[in-house]
Amino acid sequence: MDISIEGISKTFGETTALESVDLSVPSGRLATLLGASGCGKTTLLRIVAGFETADTGAIRFGERDIAKVPVWKRRIGFVFQSYALWPHMTVAENVAYGLRLRKLSKEAVADKVAAGLAMVGLTGRERHRPGQLSGGQQQRVALARALALEPDVLLMDEPLSNLDARLRVEMRREIRRIQQETGITAVYVTHDQDEALEISDLVAVMNGGRVEQIGAPEDVYERPGTTFVASFVGSVTLLRGQVTDDGELALPSGGKVGFGRPLGQAGAAVHVALRPEDLRIVENGQAQFTGKVVRSSFQGSSRESVAELPGGELLSFEHRRPLPTGATVGLAADRFTVIGQDTGVA
Numbered sequence: 001m002d003i004s005i006e007g008i009s010k011t012f013g014e015t016t017a018l019e020s021v022d023l024s025v026p027s028g029r030l031a032t033l034l035g036a037s038g039c040g041k042t043t044l045l046r047i048v049a050g051f052e053t054a055d056t057g058a059i060r061f062g063e064r065d066i067a068k069v070p071v072w073k074r075r076i077g078f079v080f081q082s083y084a085l086w087p088h089m090t091v092a093e094n095v096a097y098g099l100r101l102r103k104l105s106k107e108a109v110a111d112k113v114a115a116g117l118a119m120v121g122l123t124g125r126e127r128h129r130p131g132q133l134s135g136g137q138q139q140r141v142a143l144a145r146a147l148a149l150e151p152d153v154l155l156m157d158e159p160l161s162n163l164d165a166r167l168r169v170e171m172r173r174e175i176r177r178i179q180q181e182t183g184i185t186a187v188y189v190t191h192d193q194d195e196a197l198e199i200s201d202l203v204a205v206m207n208g209g210r211v212e213q214i215g216a217p218e219d220v221y222e223r224p225g226t227t228f229v230a231s232f233v234g235s236v237t238l239l240r241g242q243v244t245d246d247g248e249l250a251l252p253s254g255g256k257v258g259f260g261r262p263l264g265q266a267g268a269a270v271h272v273a274l275r276p277e278d279l280r281i282v283e284n285g286q287a288q289f290t291g292k293v294v295r296s297s298f299q300g301s302s303r304e305s306v307a308e309l310p311g312g313e314l315l316s317f318e319h320r321r322p323l324p325t326g327a328t329v330g331l332a333a334d335r336f337t338v339i340g341q342d343t344g345v346a
């Protein structure tokens, strides 16, 4: 069932939480709403669920306009950050609860509960209470409960925020597996860019109540359309400057850098976004940038260092061998993105 969100706006008193948001999620895909605290992602999810009403705009599930449809008739499954399980019920009772309300036969309920728990890897835990399970297991129960009712749409609000880092990685892969196996259309709220890049078909990067960019994870990472998106998704250096007559970048500090092709129209104010992994240490003659290493951090599989250019700009780059602070390095960019739209940095 595809989801179509058109022109959704919402204010709370003086606060504009959402401003004319459009988003389409094709059937069977997982879209994440990614952004910093307060950007409006939870509000948007709650509007899709029906917990909140929009001031303007339309939401459709397939052909069905759901603006006036109450939550319980929207055929959604919702997974909360806090799990929201009933502590006095067993795991099986939690998953069965909604099914019982639907007046299914005892056998049908038992079958669906068993299938749901098998899907999330909790067979054998039927009689446990939520308090006897780990956070990750509790979230699996919540997921099984949401999916047991065979909703058209699965909505998840920061479902992994209460888990430790390792479990978060494991659980996000589980969520993606289950979403793909069931083929359900899903919207997932997170502030964690790694999570969004790993599990999504589509990432909607939000900033100040607006969607700044929607695209496949690779698009958003490799071709950010605004300075905010470039800086929020992944590590980046943004070099601000003006395009010279010969298509190079004139830095405010007076330096000039060529990138092998014209950066745009002469005189245009642009940012050039450089990912650390796209910069390479080169011999002096081939360097686009020459700078002094001001810090270096070991990150296991690689190192990330920062070079200060003569005009004071700081450039992050990835490399393998240790580099002493103070060393002079020549760098060249294998890839870069020219960004015309300055929406600030995250």
Ligand SMILES: Nc1ncnc2c1ncn2[C@@H]1O[C@H](COP(=O)(O)OP(=O)(O)OP(=O)(O)O)[C@@H](O)[C@H]1O
Binding pocket: 012, 015, 016, 017, 035, 036, 037, 038, 039, 040, 041, 042, 043, 044, 191
């Ligand atoms: N019920 C409410 N009453 C008043 N203001 C609200 C309400 N809900 C949200 N807001 C405001 O709307 C804006 C967007 O909030 P929202 O919770 O959607 O952001 P968010 O991106 O999900 O942030 P977080 O990750 O912190 O939950 C914020 O400024 C918030 O303070």
